[in-house]
Amino acid sequence: GQNIDQPTEMTATEGAIVQINCTYQTSGFNGLFWYQQHAGEAPTFLSYNVLDGLEEKGRFSSFLSRSKGYSYLLLKELQMKDSASYLCAAMDSNYQLIWGAGTKLIIKP
């Protein structure tokens, strides 16, 4: 079956760095997405990886290893506004997104 695993909750300190991991198993693979979702709001697109390696975009970076079925989202210089849920989603061979349950990130001062 198809499956996405990510931690339920993580806590980090303002100004620090945090890495949110995601492992996936899908029927075929057409890329890995990360979305940010604040409570009560819709998800917003953060990143897309389809090739192995690290994609950097400001304070946020996303990494993909296709051979390991693994991705991570790296958040640097954490700010209080980064407190949110981070959703990992893999696109299967039918271009359907398979969603993880999300990782709730709590930032402490």
Next chain:
Amino acid sequence: GAVVSQHPSRVICKSGTSVKIECRSLDFQATTMFWYRQFPKQSLMLMATSNEGSKATYEQGVEKDKFLINHASLTLSTLTVTSAHPEDSSFYICSTRGTGFSYEQYFGPGTRLTVT
């Protein structure tokens, strides 16, 4: 990215009534839109894929007669929750898919449905 609107943002209705939620793609023509439901502290659950000019494709376990989807134009898809019950109370979100290489989805702001 694409701009997607949803209306209404919040709705409270009585059990047994029907509620229509509109999803509009404001700045590009969306041949495909997606409808999701999200319960508190849970991830997104895809309900159906809405295709312009044809019948929607529903995910397993989603009742097509209860959740009516109409995608009559390239900028508008509607979801009607018929004979709503309290267990239908949820956050309903639509999205459109980009036409670029990455196929990222752009989400509307969501509709909070409460059935009393």
